[in-house]
Amino acid sequence: MDPIILATRGSPLALKQAELTRAHLAKVMPGRPVEILKIKTTGDKRTQWSLEKQGGKGLFTKELEEALLNGQAHIAVHSAKDLPTEMPAGLELAAFLPRENPHDVLVVQEGVAKPKFIATSSPRRRAQLKRCFPCTVWSEIRGNVDTRLKKVANGHEAQATILAAAGLKRLGIDNWPGLVFKPLDFRQMVPAVGQGAVALQTTTELVSEFAIADDKDTSRSVRLERRFLAAMGGGCHVATAGFVCGSKMLTFHEDHGFNEITLPKGEEEKTVDDFAASLIKTSD
Numbered sequence: 208m209d210p211i212i213l214a215t216r217g218s219p220l221a222l223k224q225a226e227l228t229r230a231h232l233a234k235v236m237p238g239r240p241v242e243i244l245k246i247k248t249t250g251d252k253r254t255q256w257s258l259e260k261q262g263g264k265g266l267f268t269k270e271l272e273e274a275l276l277n278g279q280a281h282i283a284v285h286s287a288k289d290l291p292t293e294m295p296a297g298l299e300l301a302a303f304l305p306r307e308n309p310h311d312v313l314v315v316q317e318g319v320a321k322p323k324f325i326a327t328s329s330p331r332r333r334a335q336l337k338r339c340f341p342c343t344v345w346s347e348i349r350g351n352v353d354t355r356l357k358k359v360a361n362g363h364e365a366q367a368t369i370l371a372a373a374g375l376k377r378l379g380i381d382n383w384p385g386l387v388f389k390p391l392d393f394r395q396m397v398p399a400v401g402q403g404a405v406a407l408q409t410t411t412e413l414v415s416e417f418a419i420a421d422d423k424d425t426s427r428s429v430r431l432e433r434r435f436l437a438a439m440g441g442g443c444h445v446a447t448a449g450f451v452c453g454s455k456m457l458t459f460h461e462d463h464g465f466n467e468i469t470l471p472k473g474e475e476e477k478t479v480d481d482f483a484a485s486l487i488k489t490s491d
């Protein structure tokens with residue numbers, strides 16, 4: 208039987224996500240061999256680029272999408288968080304793996320109660336944590352999860368950073384010499400849209416074939432979160448956050464602060480659209 212080819216970035220976290228996908232497909236489509244194709248994205252090549260200033264959309268996804276469109280791969284495995292809301296024609300999200308812990312974690316040098324210097328390249332994280340640490344000086348940080356942990360532990364760049372619990376968990380990291388991990392609750396830090404979820408993207412022709420791999424609960428939440436982000440006109444360079452849990456959606460936006468809304472059954476999409484429209488209207 209022809210193998211299913213998974214396109215993935217080569218970072219340690221991306222490779223873990225590809226392995227998870229392989230294991231998940233082995234369960235839902237037993238007997239189908241799965242191969243992993245590593246692809247370097249612009250974001251992997253341009254390690255010195257500021258994600259805020261030169262970031263642009265799709266820095267970690269574009270080359271994976273190209274592999275789908277030119278037939279090199281059947282599925283592109285993405286961190287849902289890194290995936291722009293606009294998708295090239297002919298591509299769709301076929302499935303989401305069950306979501307990992309969606310929380311963010313403040314990683315601080317041991318013995319530092321209030322970090323004066325925090326490094327993060329995420330405007331979402333900075334805008335939210337500024338409320339807890341108004342006097343902190345903020346800088347950007349790049350690199351894989353372990354690179355960032357090393358940078359903070361050796362103290363050259365900052366005294367603290369913020370990481371996704373999901374990434375740490377998937378890499379099997381639950382402590383680091385010289386650092387303390389402090390999980391942030393949702394009121395301090397609304398997660399990024401899609402955080403903790405792995406999205407399986409395919410061509411339109413293959414969507415139905417891989418729909419069997421979809422975790423319905425994750426899919427519903429992340430699709431609603433992405434709908435909110437799209438309505439707010441955001442990518443990862445805007446401080447917009449959204450997280451759906453059961454019948455609630457938590458949001459944060461730099462101009463509108465924190466909000467919690469209820470999503471009535473059967474009217475979830477309309478409620479998200481109306482809420483986004485009401486926020487946009489108040490900023491006119």
Ligand SMILES: NCc1[nH]cc(CCC(=O)O)c1CC(=O)O
Nearest residue numbers: 286288370371373374402403404
């Ligand atoms: N932007 C990089 C990125 N993309 C996804 C994750 C973590 C895993 C996830 O959220 O699913 C990370 C690292 C981080 O934010 O700490």
